[in-house]
Amino acid sequence: MPRITLPDGAVREFPQPITGLELATAISPGLAKRALGVKLDGAEIRDLSRPLDRDCQVKIITVSNDDKDALFLLRHSAAHVLAEAVCAVLPGTRLAYGPPVDDGFYYDLKTPRPISEADFPVIEAKMQEIVAANKPFTRCEVSHADGLKRTEGDLYKTDNAQRAIAKGSPNLSFYANGTPGADWEDLCMGPHVPSTGFLKAAKIMSVAGAYWHGDQNSDQLTRIYGTCFADEKGLKAHLTRIEEAKKRDHRKLGKELDLFHIEEDNPGQIFWHPKGWSLYVTLMDYMRARQRQNGYHEVHTPSVMSKSLWEKSGHWDKYRDNMFTTESEKRDFAIKPMNCPGHILIFKQGLKSYRELPLRIAEFGSCCRNEASGALHGIMRVRGFVQDDAHIFCAESHIEAEVAAFCRMLTEVYQDFGFGIERIEVKLSTRPEKRLGSDESWDKAEQALGNAVLAAGLKYGLNPGEGAFYGPKLEFTLVDAIGRGWQCGTIQLDPNLPGKERLDATFVGEDGAKHNCVMLHRAILGSLERFIGILIEHFEGKFPLWLAPEQVRILPISDEQLPYAREVCDQLKSAGIRATIDEKPDKLGAKIREARNARVNYFAVVGAQEAGAGTVALQDQKGEKLGTLEIDDVIAQFLEEIAERRLPTAAATT
RNA sequence: GCUGCCUUAGCUCAGUGGUAGAGCACUUCCUUGGUAAGGAAGAGGUCUUGGGUUCAAGUCCCAAAGGCAGCACCA
Numbered sequence: 216m217p218r219i220t221l222p223d224g225a226v227r228e229f230p231q232p233i234t235g236l237e238l239a240t241a242i243s244p245g246l247a248k249r250a251l252g253v254k255l256d257g258a259e260i261r262d263l264s265r266p267l268d269r270d271c272q273v274k275i276i277t278v279s280n281d282d283k284d285a286l287f288l289l290r291h292s293a294a295h296v297l298a299e300a301v302c303a304v305l306p307g308t309r310l311a312y313g314p315p316v317d318d319g320f321y322y323d324l325k326t327p328r329p330i331s332e333a334d335f336p337v338i339e340a341k342m343q344e345i346v347a348a349n350k351p352f353t354r355c356e357v358s359h360a361d362g363l364k365r366t367e368g369d370l371y372k373t374d375n376a377q378r379a380i381a382k383g384s385p386n387l388s389f390y391a392n393g394t395p396g397a398d399w400e401d402l403c404m405g406p407h408v409p410s411t412g413f414l415k416a417a418k419i420m421s422v423a424g425a426y427w428h429g430d431q432n433s434d435q436l437t438r439i440y441g442t443c444f445a446d447e448k449g450l451k452a453h454l455t456r457i458e459e460a461k462k463r464d465h466r467k468l469g470k471e472l473d474l475f476h477i478e479e480d481n482p483g484q485i486f487w488h489p490k491g492w493s494l495y496v497t498l499m500d501y502m503r504a505r506q507r508q509n510g511y512h513e514v515h516t517p518s519v520m521s522k523s524l525w526e527k528s529g530h531w532d533k534y535r536d537n538m539f540t541t542e543s544e545k546r547d548f549a550i551k552p553m554n555c556p557g558h559i560l561i562f563k564q565g566l567k568s569y570r571e572l573p574l575r576i577a578e579f580g581s582c583c584r585n586e587a588s589g590a591l592h593g594i595m596r597v598r599g600f601v602q603d604d605a606h607i608f609c610a611e612s613h614i615e616a617e618v619a620a621f622c623r624m625l626t627e628v629y630q631d632f633g634f635g636i637e638r639i640e641v642k643l644s645t646r647p648e649k650r651l652g653s654d655e656s657w658d659k660a661e662q663a664l665g666n667a668v669l670a671a672g673l674k675y676g677l678n679p680g681e682g683a684f685y686g687p688k689l690e691f692t693l694v695d696a697i698g699r700g701w702q703c704g705t706i707q708l709d710p711n712l713p714g715k716e717r718l719d720a721t722f723v724g725e726d727g728a729k730h731n732c733v734m735l736h737r738a739i740l741g742s743l744e745r746f747i748g749i750l751i752e753h754f755e756g757k758f759p760l761w762l763a764p765e766q767v768r769i770l771p772i773s774d775e776q777l778p779y780a781r782e783v784c785d786q787l788k789s790a791g792i793r794a795t796i797d798e799k800p801d802k803l804g805a806k807i808r809e810a811r812n813a814r815v816n817y818f819a820v821v822g823a824q825e826a827g828a829g830t831v832a833l834q835d836q837k838g839e840k841l842g843t844l845e846i847d848d849v850i851a852q853f854l855e856e857i858a859e860r861r862l863p864t865a866a867a868t869t
Numbered sequence: 870g871c872u873g874c875c876u877u878a879g880c881u882c883a884g885u886g887g888u889a890g891a892g893c894a895c896u897u898c899c900u901u902g903g904u905a906a907g908g909a910a911g912a913g914g915u916c917u918u919g920g921g922u923u924c925a926a927g928u929c930c931c932a933a934a935g936g937c938a939g940c941a942c943c944a
Contacts, residue, residue, distance in 0.1 A: 321939090329873060423939030424872025431941050435872055438939065470880075479917080479935050533944045553944095587870050587942060588935090596943085683944070773901040800901075808905035822903055834904070 218270040235263040236409070239275050249277040251288045251408045260284055262354055262406045278413065280449030290315035292352060292407040293417040293443035298322045299392050299399040300341035301439065304334070310401060311371040311427060311436050318453065319442025323425050325371070326437050335419045338439075342417060349412030350393040354405060362387025362402070371427065372402045379404065416450040417443040459697055465751040466593040472756050472814060474747075474764075475594060483591045483598030485744055490764035493793065494747055497762055499579055502603045502628070502740065509624045511577040511605055516557030518581055522547035528556040528718060537584045539598075554580035555709075555736060558606045559718040562732075567722040572732065573609035573617050579743070580604045593748060600742035607735040608713065608720060615663040615670075617735060618689070618706055622671030625691060625704050625739045632750065633696075633759075633862045640692040640700065641673050644681035651685050651711060660708050661687045685711035691739075695753040703746060706737040754863065756814045757836055761857045766793040767849075768815045769831070770806040772822035779826040783819065783846055790850045792857075811836055819849070 219227045219238060227241070235253035239246045253267070254260050254274040267273060279285040294313035297320075302308045305326050313322030357365065359380050365387075366372040376387055379402075390407055391400035408414070418441060425438035444450040461467075469475050474491030477484070487495055506513065519541065525531040530538065530552070539550040551557065558576045567574070583599045590596050607617050629639055643665055646657045664687055668675045675689070682688055691704035710733040713720035721729040740746040750758065760766055767787060771780040780796045787794035797806045803820065810818040819831035825843065833841040833849060844852075 331874065421938060422873065425940050426871080429941070431871070435940085437872075440939080477936095482935070530944080537943085584943085589870060589940080590942060591936095685944095770904090772903055775901075802900095802902050802907060803904055804902090805906050806904090811905065818904095820904070824903085832904085838905075840904080 220272040232266040232268040252276045278445045280445045289443045290320040294320040321440045323436040351410045352407035353391045355395040463752040465748040468756045493764035511575040550583040552584045554604045577605035594744040595748045600744045603740045608732045618667035619670040634693045638694045641675035642678045642690045644678040703741040704739045761860045767817040769796045
């Protein structure tokens with residue numbers, strides 16, 4: 216006699232177990248029509264056709280573009296329809312694994328021949344046929360033995376079945392698109408929507424390679440990505456979001472705005488053009504000032520260091536594949552992939568007293584890492600980059616306060632780029648299975664980091680087991696203007712590298728004895744290259760005035776105003792404003808068009824009237840007219856906007 | 870690195886085994902103009918590279934490099 220509690224608190228009792236569909240029908244036939252599945256006690260999602268056999272809270276999941284559970288069901292089901300279609304188009308296809316993911320679903324398959332985009336229309340047509348037939352997704356539960364027999368000869372499915380059994384599944388379930396035994400079926404734990412007819416807005420997105428179980432040494436499979444929404448409208452909105460992301464792509468904007476380029480013969484390293492470098496330097500100057508305010512000492516260490524040093528630090532052993540190496544007079548050297556050993560070497564010069572701790576050593580360290588070619592991505596993932604890196608040398612007792620101070624500094628910095636607290640996500644990575652140190656020291660360290668985050672007014676989630684072998688870390692992810700996450704900041708506790716076994720960094724304590732310090736590796740922007748890439752995409756190239764490479768462009772209406780335009784430009788430049796003149800013989804309309812496309816923040820039109828009056832007609836990037844103003848007023852206005860680091864309204868937080 | 874796809878003018882891209890194309894940008898000339906493209910002419914090519922098939926290859930095949938997507942990687 217199950218007691219069913221509905222989301223509004225109403226309780227319904229039934230004389231015998233009923234299915235989700237029966238429950239929905241009992242509530243309202245209209246609801247039953249739109250129902251996709253049920254969610255039990257806020258956790259388990261079940262097929263509509265399965266019995267509700269216990270007392271529980273039930274939410275009926277209905278067709279929707281906004282309900283995560285509805286999308287989960289639709290996409291998981293769409294994966295089956297895709298798989299059936301591929302099997303039909305390419306007989307001999309073997310199924311591996313087809314789960315829903317964030318923006319859709321994929322299915323990993325072993326196909327008899329490679330699949331390309333040219334195959335999509337044929338497969339999609341087949342999918343539409345299956346959807347039009349409105350076949351039920353039929354669940355069928357069998358014993359372990361029967362299930363294994365059913366997957367016999369199919370390496371991947373047998374493996375999946377064995378994994379399900381190992382996990383303690385009481386039986387094995389199959390889902391057929393139609394009638395079990397007669398129609399296409401797949402080993403699958405479910406759940407699914409009632410029938411294929413619900414999958415009205417399914418689409419194949421892309422095809423790529425993937426490894427079986429994600430293992431590089433295992434079979435290479437074909438992964439087909441697709442997505443599915445409740446209706447065409449949802450699908451269309453999704454496709455529009457993808458277009459929006461494409462428009463913001465930093466590789467495209469970097470070229471259009473003439474910020475940087477990458478040479479084909481020199482992959483993974485950036486040639487910064489004047490405008491891009493202006494951004495870079497502005498960013499670096501900004502961080503430099505912030506670091507100084509926060510008690511950091513900036514240093515500079517060599518780019519190339521001897522193998523012997525990398526051996527002591529342990530990098531030669533563990534990280535060599537990622538290091539560029541070189542040699543001189545028969546000695547091996549490596550280009551630094553990290554700054555930490557160099558900073559320890561600076562710390563170790565002279566005896567350090569406990570009074571000098573915590574000591575914060577910062578460097579805009581230029582690092583090279585030999586990243587796999589497939590990992591490279593514009594300026595986001597490169598082989599040569601500069602970090603806003605720093606290492607805090609301290610005693611264990613300092614950790615919590617230092618991490619808290621770091622979190623505060625970080626939130627202040629992010630705020631200046633339009634990433635307010637609500638756009639910062641924090642994850643605490645805790646002890647991994649293989650680790651150094653006692654459980655007590657891990658308890659203490661993890662707790663110190665967590666407390667510090669809370670003290671800074673941030674919340675955090677956990678990444679269990681994701682810490683380094685020597686200590687826990689915090690990772691800070693920024694959510695950009697179109698909702699994508701970018702991991703930037705990090706702080707990581709490391710007692711290992713400054714320890715006796717490694718580089719042995721010590722200080723003299725109050726007790727007069729030497730103690731090894733611990734160190735905090737930390738960065739806020741991460742790599743400047745990557746952070747600029749994020750800013751380009753976040754702002755769509757429309758930078759806040761304080762960052763913009765070209766803050767104002769002066770547009771003379773005819774050549775007669777060129778001398779006046781130059782006078783104005785000189786005045787702006789003397790005030791420290793990045794100003795240029797459009798000296799081309801174009802008409803005003805064309806100059807405005809170009810200035811706006813170049814994302815110049817402001818442009819100042821000067822014609823005969825303005826030249827006569829000593830003014831400019833000012834307009835902003837959006838095309839808003841700001842009136843005819845005296846030069847001094849313009850300068851004052853710009854300087855104020857720069858000093859406040861005012862953000863474009865679209866990107867401003869709060 | 871792995872799988873698939875892509876690589877044609879500075880950029881964005883057409884191109885059917887038979888003479889290399891467009892728009893924008895660029896140069897020159899005309900136009901000196903008032904808020905998102907004034908007009909004309911010109912120049913610009915090792916069709917990524919190397920092999921192969923063919924009477925003939927930008928086009929078909931093989932390989933390499935680079936790029937894109939995904940995977941793996943990111944102590």
